[in-house]
Amino acid sequence: MSTQQGFERRYQAPEREPIIEVDERLFLKSAARSFYVLEAFARSPRPLSLAEVAKAAKISKSAAQRVVQTLLVLGYLERSPTGTGVVPGRRILDRSFDYLRSNPLIERATPILTELRKTCGERVDLSLFDDVTILYAIRLQSKRETFYATLSGRRMPTFATAGGRAMLAFLDDRHADDIVRRSKLAPLTPKTLVDPVLIRQRIEEARRDGYASVLEESLMGEIVVAAAVVKERNMPVGAIHIAGSLADWSAEDFRKRFAPLAIEAARALSG
Amino acid sequence: MSTQQGFERRYQAPEREPIIEVDERLFLKSAARSFYVLEAFARSPRPLSLAEVAKAAKISKSAAQRVVQTLLVLGYLERSPTGTGVVPGRRILDRSFDYLRSNPLIERATPILTELRKTCGERVDLSLFDDVTILYAIRLQSKRETFYATLSGRRMPTFATAGGRAMLAFLDDRHADDIVRRSKLAPLTPKTLVDPVLIRQRIEEARRDGYASVLEESLMGEIVVAAAVVKERNMPVGAIHIAGSLADWSAEDFRKRFAPLAIEAARALSG
DNA sequence: GCATCGGTATCGATGGTCGATACAACCGTT
DNA sequence: AACGGTTGTATCGACCATCGATACCGATGC
Numbered sequence: 001m002s003t004q005q006g007f008e009r010r011y012q013a014p015e016r017e018p019i020i021e022v023d024e025r026l027f028l029k030s031a032a033r034s035f036y037v038l039e040a041f042a043r044s045p046r047p048l049s050l051a052e053v054a055k056a057a058k059i060s061k062s063a064a065q066r067v068v069q070t071l072l073v074l075g076y077l078e079r080s081p082t083g084t085g086v087v088p089g090r091r092i093l094d095r096s097f098d099y100l101r102s103n104p105l106i107e108r109a110t111p112i113l114t115e116l117r118k119t120c121g122e123r124v125d126l127s128l129f130d131d132v133t134i135l136y137a138i139r140l141q142s143k144r145e146t147f148y149a150t151l152s153g154r155r156m157p158t159f160a161t162a163g164g165r166a167m168l169a170f171l172d173d174r175h176a177d178d179i180v181r182r183s184k185l186a187p188l189t190p191k192t193l194v195d196p197v198l199i200r201q202r203i204e205e206a207r208r209d210g211y212a213s214v215l216e217e218s219l220m221g222e223i224v225v226a227a228a229v230v231k232e233r234n235m236p237v238g239a240i241h242i243a244g245s246l247a248d249w250s251a252e253d254f255r256k257r258f259a260p261l262a263i264e265a266a267r268a269l270s271g
Numbered sequence: 272m273s274t275q276q277g278f279e280r281r282y283q284a285p286e287r288e289p290i291i292e293v294d295e296r297l298f299l300k301s302a303a304r305s306f307y308v309l310e311a312f313a314r315s316p317r318p319l320s321l322a323e324v325a326k327a328a329k330i331s332k333s334a335a336q337r338v339v340q341t342l343l344v345l346g347y348l349e350r351s352p353t354g355t356g357v358v359p360g361r362r363i364l365d366r367s368f369d370y371l372r373s374n375p376l377i378e379r380a381t382p383i384l385t386e387l388r389k390t391c392g393e394r395v396d397l398s399l400f401d402d403v404t405i406l407y408a409i410r411l412q413s414k415r416e417t418f419y420a421t422l423s424g425r426r427m428p429t430f431a432t433a434g435g436r437a438m439l440a441f442l443d444d445r446h447a448d449d450i451v452r453r454s455k456l457a458p459l460t461p462k463t464l465v466d467p468v469l470i471r472q473r474i475e476e477a478r479r480d481g482y483a484s485v486l487e488e489s490l491m492g493e494i495v496v497a498a499a500v501v502k503e504r505n506m507p508v509g510a511i512h513i514a515g516s517l518a519d520w521s522a523e524d525f526r527k528r529f530a531p532l533a534i535e536a537a538r539a540l541s542g
Numbered sequence: 543g544c545a546t547c548g549g550t551a552t553c554g555a556t557g558g559t560c561g562a563t564a565c566a567a568c569c570g571t572t
Numbered sequence: 573a574a575c576g577g578t579t580g581t582a583t584c585g586a587c588c589a590t591c592g593a594t595a596c597c598g599a600t601g602c
Contacts, residue, residue, distance in 0.1 A: 026340040026551085029589070030559070034302040035345050038366055045373040050580065062561045065581075069297040074306050081502070084579060088370040090399060090406055095309055096367035097424025099359040102316040110418050118414050128361060135361055138421075140412065143389050147381050150409075152423075153368025231352070297582085300558070301590070320548065333592045336550075355548060544602090551596070558590080562583105569578070 033059055037067045038076060038088065047085030096153065105229070105238060106137055109269055113140055113240070116265050120258060123149065125241040127163040127226075130155075132183045134164045134239065142244075146219070149243075156218060159183045159199050160192050162226035163239030165212035166266075168203045170228050170236040176203055191216040211259045213251075221246050225259045227266035240266045304330055308338045309347060309359065318356030367424065376500070376509060377408055380540055384411055384511070387536050391529060394420065396512040398434040398497075401426070403454045405435045405510065413515075417490070420514075430454045430470050431463050433485045433497035434510030437537075440477035441499050441507040447474055462487040482530045484522075492517050496530045498537035511537045 040048060040056035048056065054064035068086055071077040075091030100106045109126045117124040117140040126138040133155040141150050148154055158164030159180050168176040177200065185194040193199050206212035211227040218224075223246055229238040242258045249257075311319060311327035319327065325335035339357055342348040346362030371377045380397045388395040388411040397409040404426040412421050419425055429435030430451050439447040448471065456465040464470050477483035482498040489495075494517055500509040513529045520528075 026337050027344060028301065028305070028337050028341045030299065030301050031305040031338060031341050032345060034299070034305065035347065038369070041369040041373055042365060045369060049578085051578090060561050062563095063559085066297050066299050066559080067302060069581095070299040070302050073298060074303060076306065087373050088366065090370070090401055092363075092366050092370045093406055093408065093424035094313060094426070095359065095363050095424075097422055097426075098309070098312040098316060099361070099363045100422050100424070102312055102358050107418055110421055114412065114414065114416060114421070130361055135364055137364065141385065143385065145385060147378055148372075150381055150385070151368055151371050153364035153366075153371070155365070155368075321550095322548085331592050333594095334590085337590080340550095546599100546601085548599075549597085552594085554591105556588105556591080558588100560585105560587080560589100565580100565582070567579080567581100570575105571577095572573105572575080 033057060033063060034067050034071060034076075037064065037071065038092075041088050047080035047082060047087050049085045053086070100137065103137075105269065109138060109229075109238075109240075112265050112268055113138055116240070116242070116261060117142075120242055120261060122242050122244040122258070125163070125243065126229075126238055127156075127161070127241060128238045129158075129164075129167045129236050132158055132179055134158050134161055134167070137238070144245075149219075157183055157188070159185065160188055160214070160217050161241075162212045162214045162224040163228070163241050165199075165203050165206050165214070166226045166228040166239050167236035169206035169212065170230055170234050173200075176200070188218045189216055189220050191220070193217060209259070210263050213255050213259070215251055216246070223249065223251055223254050225255055225262050227259075227262040229266045229269045230271075232271070238269075240269070304328060304334065305338050305342060305347075308335070308342065309363075312359050318351035318353060318358050320356045324357070371408065374408075376540065380409060380500075380509075380511075383536050383539055384409055387511070387513070387532060388413075391513055391532060393513055393515040393529070396434070396514065397500075397509055398427075398432070398512060399509045400429075400435075400438045400507050403429055403450055405429050405432055405438070408509070415516075420490075427489060428454055428459070430456065431459055431485070431488050432512075433483045433495040434499070434512050436470075436474050436477050436483035436485070437497045437499040437510050438507035439474045440483065441501055441505050444471075447471070459489045460487055460491050462491070464488060480530070481534050484526050484530065486522055487517070494520065494522055494525050496526055496533050498530075498533040500537045500540045501542075503542070509540075511540070 036057040037053055040053055043056065050061060050064050050068060053068060054061045057064065068077060076089045077086045078089040080087050113124050113126055121142060123142045123145060124140045125136050127134040127136050136152050136154045139150055139152050158168065168179060180196050180199055187194055211225055213225045215223050222243055224241050224243040226239045226241040228236045229240065231237050240262050242262050244254050307328040308324055311324055314327065321332060321335050321339060324339060325332045328335065339348060346360045348357045349360040351358050384395050384397055392413060394413045394416060395411045396407050398405040398407050407423050407425045410421055410423050429439065439450060451467050451470055458465055482496055484496045486494050493514055495512050495514040497510045497512040499507045500511065502508050511533050513533050515525050
């Protein structure tokens with residue numbers, strides 16, 4: 001259920017690196033409004049009435065009416081089958097298809113992950129680095145998964161995930177600390193580390209070992225090992241996760257067995 | 272409702288059913304422009320320069336500049352890592368996450384498909400009906416899959432897929448024929464049926480058997496059985512596919528073994 | 543050197559969008 | 573049966589956001 005729509009939405013100021021900060025005058029407010037409407041469903045995944053849309057997107061009812069009509073025509077919204085309100089439309093999936101297909105990393109990763117999934121028999125994920133969150137792009141489930149563990153497009157806090165920490169380990173301390181500092185350090189489970197000092201310690205371990213491992217920090221009963229995929233100059237761009245259940249494995253066995261596989265797969269994708 | 276326009280893009284005139292035809296004056300041209308830009312990547316999944324964007328979206332270079340800047344800020348576009356041009360942005364995945372999460376069918380289907388995947392050991396898909404195309408929403412791969420067979424958001428022609436025919440079998444003849452007629456009957460493989468008479472015959476078989484089966488019609492070496500998921504009034508909304516390789520199975524064995532499983536899963540989702 | 547391509551920035555005119563408002567249809571409740 | 577509450581739909585003049593020609597800067601290439 002944790003929608004966690006991650007820490008604070010809304011795009012103001014990429015604020016990372018003061019690169020050029022798009023010119024106000026080139027920003028199309030009316031275009032942005034459409035996306036604000038679509039984003040309303042990140043907070044409430046159910047049919048929204050016109051009034052609710054207007055409120056969520058902070059626009060007038062009239063504006064909402066126009067945006068909704070437009071998005072209905074384009075297929076990015078659909079009338080709710082329940083009769084009232086609108087829901088996200090199928091055409092959105094076309095765009096995510098384009099995204100996945102346009103990203104060379106995804107394409108190269110797919111066969112490697114498939115192979116990895118076969119040898120492991122456990123869930124295998126590819127996540128993408130995105131500042132204070134990571135974004136799951138490919139998810140190959142094993143058996144018995146929760147609904148959200150199957151969805152790509154899910155975001156998780158960088159600081160609390162194996163993949164996130166594996167990626168932070170490739171940043172310099174200043175940058176990594178900055179990300180932790182800007183993260184909302186809310187525990188996802190009773191075991192989530194929220195003390196920046198402890199988190200930093202784990203990051204250093206990851207730096208030393210070449211992989212990160214978290215134990216029940218985002219889901220009770222779950223153990224994950226992950227290794228970062230890096231580009232030139234060792235910039236982390238993604239991570240390969242292998243996730244298993246403590247019902248099947250001891251933490252030590254799991255790490256010993258799967259960490260090398262994650263590292264190898266990540267290395268095959270790097271460079 | 273259904274936004275058809277299968278292969279052919281662009282939304283002019285839903286032209287199907289003269290239902291209310293959204294008021295011209297409520298259609299936000301400037302908002303639509305942003306989506307035209309995003310859709311440019313459906314045709315060419317690679318970085319596009321400003322000029323290319325302008326051309327693809329049929330807007331001026333200035334307009335392209337503004338749209339691109341805006342979408343960059345919002346995260347729906349990203350600068351290409353190769354230095355020049357833009358590519359679809361990660362934020363798109365957030366929206367597809369919202370879509371999947373908002374759709375009750377997807378949520379209900381997930382555990383059923385997971386279970387089905389486990390008992391079958393073959394690839395299992397959930398597709399959604401969308402007029403002349405079907406749209407893959409959930410894909411659980413087995414081993415050795417092609418890249419495109421792993422991507423949700425992929426569209427395939429309704430007439431040539433097992434799921435598509437299973438769904439057509441639940442429409443009345445007029446409607447089914449109409450969909451076939453409006454489809455671009457281009458063969459995907461040497462074995463694709465393109466004769467409307469033969470296609471209709473297969474649809475009738477599906478109606479009789481409660482499932483459809485296609486043999487190498489969309490991918491050589493592949494056999495697929497599928498059963499339709501229907502709503503009230505027996506309207507088809509999706510289909511469950513089970514896909515295997517002819518290297519592992521005879522067509523007959525495959526059908527005998529998996530068709531009942533597809534039917535049962537689809538029935539569990541229907542109603 | 544010149545040509546061509548990439549992205550960026552400027553600015554006044556114009557027309558697309560704004561939003562208050564009214565309307566229609568549906569629900570329960572009293 | 574009129575009510576107050578939804579829902580979605582439709583109208584219209586005023587204004588300001590957007591338009592697009594144009595100029596600019598930097599790389600790259602011959």
